[in-house]
Amino acid sequence: MSSCRLLLSQLKLWTSGGNKWKRGLNKGTGWSGKAFLSTSSCPKVCIVGSGPAGFYTAQHLIKARQDVEVDIYERLPVPFGLVRFGVAPDHPEVKNVINTFTQTAKHPRCSFYGNVNVGKDVTISELQQAYHAVVLSYGAEGNRRMGIPGEDLPGVYSAKDFVGWYNGLPSCRELNPDLSCETAVILGQGNVALDVARILLSPLDILKKTDITQPALEALAESRVQKVLIVGRRGPMQVACTIKELREMVNLPGTRPEMLAADFEGIPEALKDVARPRKRLTELLLKTALEAPGDKELERRKNATKVWGFRFYRSPTEILSEPNLNRMSGIRLAVNRLEGSGDGAQAVLTGEVEDVSCGLVISSIGYRSLPIDPTVPFDPHRAIVPNSLGRVPQAAGLYCSGWLKTGPTGVIATTMNNSFDTARSLLEDMESGTLDVSPARTGSQVVSRLLEERGVKPVTFSDWEKIDSLETKRGDARGKPREKLLTVEEMLTAART
Template sequence: MGPGGACWRGGGVPRGWRRWLSSSAPAPRVAVVGSGPAGFYTAQHILKHHGGVRVDIYEKLPVPFGLVRFGVAPDHPEVKSYGAEDNRVLGIPGENLSGVYSARAFVGWYNGLPENRDLKPDLSCETALILGHGNVALDIARILLSPLQLLRKTDITDGSLAALACSKVKRVWLVGRRGPLQVAFTIKELREMINLPGARPVLNPADFTGLENAVKDAPRPRKRLTELMIKTALEKPGEKTVEAQAAAPREWELKFQRSPQEVLPTADGRRARGVRMALTRLEGSGDSAKAIPTGDVEELECGLVLSSIGYRSLPLDPAVPFDTQRGVIPNSSGRVEGVPGLYCSGWVKRGPTGVIITTMNDSFDTAQSVLEDLQVGVLDVSTSREGFGAVESILRSRGVRPVSFSDWEKIDAAEVARGKAAGKPREKIVDPQEMLRLIGH
């Protein structure tokens, strides 16, 4: 269910299961690999409905919670939502030039993900271009354009805050292959972006003319989202809004029906100076509409390119089946095809879509499969399993000392104390070696 590594043990015993536990049957053991939302929700559901089970959760980092800690924007703590360890590549010339970053790496950088702590993105240009029309793209645009006094109150890392304080970026383009009716962000995030202090929204009225009729019968969330864009694009703002927007030092713009063809290099061939876009037309309607190149192209000048076209899971082990096309483990309700006793949950199960509530329900579905298989005898629990006891001895023989949950609590307390001193909720430690020193490893 996720990338694996360090571990701790969990298990609750509801009153109704006391009699079951007193029988001679050994307690079933479940190992959850990955301590992100999918892992925790799966464990929670199993423990809640089968008090005799013991669950061990394994995590590769010294700190738990996956995307809840590392994937959600620091100014959105209320939604801190084997995750997707990789990002989808653009597959176009120039995407490896300096100044081009994946959304995953950029988000990891400002959220303190250890593997991205040395990213050092160059923010010396005036215009940034984000490829993608999802919530992650909006998150990045908001972080790039937010007033520093707002970011200082969050748990954004100190190094990222220092870099953003020196940033020259004052214009962000959010570019998508399809049209306004296919954007993937949600209304709450869009409204927050429209109301961002010091940043002016730019929506081309021509993109939205006549769309009122097209969304009349659309599902309510899509209808409300489109109506908000139409209002922003077509309605004349009030006097106060006009004054605020005129004084705004920064701006962001939604651009539609453009597909990236090539990241254009500077004269020395080292850095990005822009992106050549193929203009597209839409075939079909609604979410299934396809973007078809028209043959026309356009060059957008920018010095920072961020690709937010989706995350991607990686194969776990040759013994575990993996669909390389879809980037998921083939499964039925979380049961891994052809490998009895192995289950998957979260993005490696269904692909990198949805928000935290989607992952919760998806994890409960997988957990229900485990519970059903325990109940009907598909899983052999007749003999006692050692669980973490066996893993611990293997780790010890390799000189690996795992981080326990109480160790994590020491790291947590240290981060909160450092944050308090700086007037923030926490100051994340981004170096795993420093984390280990802190707990005496």
């Protein structure tokens, strides 16, 4: 038996003696059960990024191999990435994965180090020297630009920043979007676009019971937005949202749908040979757009004060501005037709354009990963780290998972499978000897020394639990699940209290 496996078996015997022994050590030394595992012969893996991709990768590694140690590094003082900062506030059930991630973070062979900016506070090369393997899972924090005139005018925002604003991402705290207009246009028809539309139109009584930030709640209380158009370059049969998100829009209290019948010409006939998930989604669209509602739904729509609707076959060509004012006044859309069918259909310009008056444009055309370190290969066109099943070519011991690996596609379950695949690739390389785990590596010990020398104090998972406790208490006082701390400084103060 290797010294690492022997140590693990001894640990199980020690810890089986009861919680009293563990509590005594915890009280006296702050021990969490992890220090005893830090022996040089254990395979040591470093994961950069603590979102779903990072935690799912860690979870699979720890479950699959009984001697591997995993350290997770995160730029912010708080973990969970897009589960905390991307999932809509009115979708608390989606955030339940945090319970699973917490179990992983508290595992004796896993450690969390927040407030560490990899690429700045410590380099990838330094991590590679300290660990047998490094997995990059830091997601996609950049915006895809539209590339049209006027997109930098006030009143134009990316969905990433808008979502970050109402979800408490520190870098988006100062966004302060102008919601004083009547009509908003969202570009893109994926789930994020529908999240944004729903937040803009939701009754405050619903939002008050969520973990939406207080500044966002106050701004939405003053919002004058009454109409939201959700624009896509292709047709109803290529819409990118899920049926769950569409159904939520259809049933959103206080709103009614308003769509163009012309956008649905030929769609009923085209449904015959479509796969069932796409067929059900399109049928719901057709029913919402074209069918006469029943008495109950008709009454609901009559009483609605707000309107939403999809606009298909349209691409943005220019953000229009008010004469002599540095402020947007509308958007010019090119009218498209489709060539081909199904998911492979391409939007082709017809030469027609139409102008839509609006005071708010939110671009939801995708997130984009950014390079982290000059030594790491990066494909700027696809905005991913080039890889084969998570392995980074010509970079032994370097892997990637999540959106950095595939691009920003899919839901949390997609990311889970993607991350498990990367973990399997890493484990296969350990077993085959392609990844040599025999040399001694000191892991977090040497990295902690480097960070201390550079004046960086990491936030541990127990420190995060102090932040969590404070946010929960603040939320309780307002009848909410939590009231998030909105600055890194507040987070660090809470963590170190």
